Amino acid sequence: MKFHYAFQKIVDLKSNEKTQAEWMLSSAIGKLQAEEKSLSDLFEMREQMFEAQQEAACRCAPVAEIRNIGIYVEYLESCIVKKQDDIQLAHVNVNKKQDHLTEKMLDEKVWLKARDKSKEKFRQESLLREQNELDEMATVRFAINAR
Template structure:
């Protein structure tokens, strides 16, 4: 006889929800990584611009050009500040997705354990049934030989 768990669709649903939560966490981690890469690029742009300004001051550069470069550095600083806020937001999102995934994993584990217990019970009942059949066959043979 085949084991048929009455709540198999619930178990499947919980597994699907867990997989969905894993994908959302993966997506949130990807977004966080992209934000961090953007921040890294902003820092390298700022460093190269500062190096450029320092090398330009050795050469004859107009005050207007220096002011424009300084304005651009200020703009990059604002972008860095904004990007840090974006990273914090992305980190909070990642933590929320982790908590959500943990909840879904626990749900799935509970249902899988319930299924496991039901399977174990089924197997015990199946073994008992088979044993009873074997006992009955042995009794029939014994009675047949006794005649």
């Protein structure tokens, strides 16, 4: 006789939910990394603009050009502040997804443990049935040999 767990579909569902939570966490981590890369690019661009502004000042460029570079640096600064806020939100999202995954993992573990207990109980009952059949066969043989 083969073991059949009555709640196997629930175990499968919990496993699928855990897998989906893993994908969602992976996606959130990817978004966080993209935001961090974008921030790094903004810092690099700001640094380049500072250098361009210094170079323009050294070569006696028109004031309007230096001013335009300064305005662009200020714009980059505001972009950096916004990007830092985006990164903070992405961190919060990653933490939320990690908590969700942890919850799903625990949920799956509970159902797997219940299935394992049920399987062990089934195995013990099968062994007991088998032992009872062997005992009955031995009793019948003994009774036949005793006659």
